[in-house]
Amino acid sequence: MNATGTRALLRRLPKTDLHCHLDGSLRPQTVLELGRRFKVKLPADTLEGLVAHVQVAPTCRSLREFLDVFDVLYPLLRRAEAVERIAYELVEDCARDNIRHVEVRFAPELQRTARFSSEDVVEAALKGLRRGLKDFGTTSTAIICLFRSHGPKLNRRAFETAKKFFRRDASLDEPAVVGVDLAGDEARYPTLQYAEFYEEARRLGLWTTCHAGETAGTANLQAALDLRVMRIGHGTHLLESPALTAEVVRRRVPLEIGLTSNVRTKSVSALEAHPARRMHEAGVPICLNTDDRGILGIDLTHEYGSALRLGFSPKELARLSLGSIDFVFLPEAQRRRLRRIFEREIALALGMEAAVP
Numbered sequence: 001m002n003a004t005g006t007r008a009l010l011r012r013l014p015k016t017d018l019h020c021h022l023d024g025s026l027r028p029q030t031v032l033e034l035g036r037r038f039k040v041k042l043p044a045d046t047l048e049g050l051v052a053h054v055q056v057a058p059t060c061r062s063l064r065e066f067l068d069v070f071d072v073l074y075p076l077l078r079r080a081e082a083v084e085r086i087a088y089e090l091v092e093d094c095a096r097d098n099i100r101h102v103e104v105r106f107a108p109e110l111q112r113t114a115r116f117s118s119e120d121v122v123e124a125a126l127k128g129l130r131r132g133l134k135d136f137g138t139t140s141t142a143i144i145c146l147f148r149s150h151g152p153k154l155n156r157r158a159f160e161t162a163k164k165f166f167r168r169d170a171s172l173d174e175p176a177v178v179g180v181d182l183a184g185d186e187a188r189y190p191t192l193q194y195a196e197f198y199e200e201a202r203r204l205g206l207w208t209t210c211h212a213g214e215t216a217g218t219a220n221l222q223a224a225l226d227l228r229v230m231r232i233g234h235g236t237h238l239l240e241s242p243a244l245t246a247e248v249v250r251r252r253v254p255l256e257i258g259l260t261s262n263v264r265t266k267s268v269s270a271l272e273a274h275p276a277r278r279m280h281e282a283g284v285p286i287c288l289n290t291d292d293r294g295i296l297g298i299d300l301t302h303e304y305g306s307a308l309r310l311g312f313s314p315k316e317l318a319r320l321s322l323g324s325i326d327f328v329f330l331p332e333a334q335r336r337r338l339r340r341i342f343e344r345e346i347a348l349a350l351g352m353e354a355a356v357p
């Protein structure tokens, strides 16, 4: 199959995006418009000029430098109208990518102000997701991020907000909060500092994920596994520890992979050095995700294309996509609904493959 045909096939494959940051998914054009609308000073006043400040170039040196982009974005994100709009537009962008279900994560404490509470942030995001579902058909849920550099007081407030909006019986028909994540600078703030939240989440039935093993070392991965986190964000360094790899395989803990993200943050030296293929061959459950589609200037079809370069075939990618439904933070009956859609659409998409010379 030629490159255009393959790309069309990858776009047409039904996909999930289970690791997607709301604040990393803004369209540059929207950043520009929100800046004008709210009279927030931006580092540039043309789209061309702005892209250099809101998208991370391949020359980005570290995760820290990557996180600096958010300094430009955050002044825009502390208003209900902006949050609702970016959530809505994210669902539209997902639908274009044939993402059928997206789990959108954000840290409400980073967006909160005296007049815009954590609850307001979540409500605005859910409103945008609801509107997106109605107009574009892509289903979604929300994951609340605790933030590593925040102290216990702010993280407690974020956690209480998650509890307030959490729906144990969440469904595809109505976006709700389903779980919690831990984001931010893992090199400086070890995972075990946040153990109480993961223990409480488990008691309450919230689904859990945790950024871990994205920067050097496996200590945070070990901690995430010790805390019985249900999925791991990135886990790029997992294979450095045969013991942890064996544990992940045995317990079937999925890794939420972001290929381009890992390259840009220098979590890996180059795409070709990414361990995703070796993880897959070792039996590690993985799924492919965008992480920060706006900042990276990518979509999930692009990421599936990157996986091809690592040696995955289109059929294997279809299987990965279908398999990712097992990792979705929703009750099994809802996953079954998604599976039925995926099985039908994958058969159609692969049928298309046969028709392409």
Ligand SMILES: [Zn+2]
Pocket (backbone or CB within 6 Å): 019, 021, 211, 233, 291
């Ligand atoms: Zn992430």
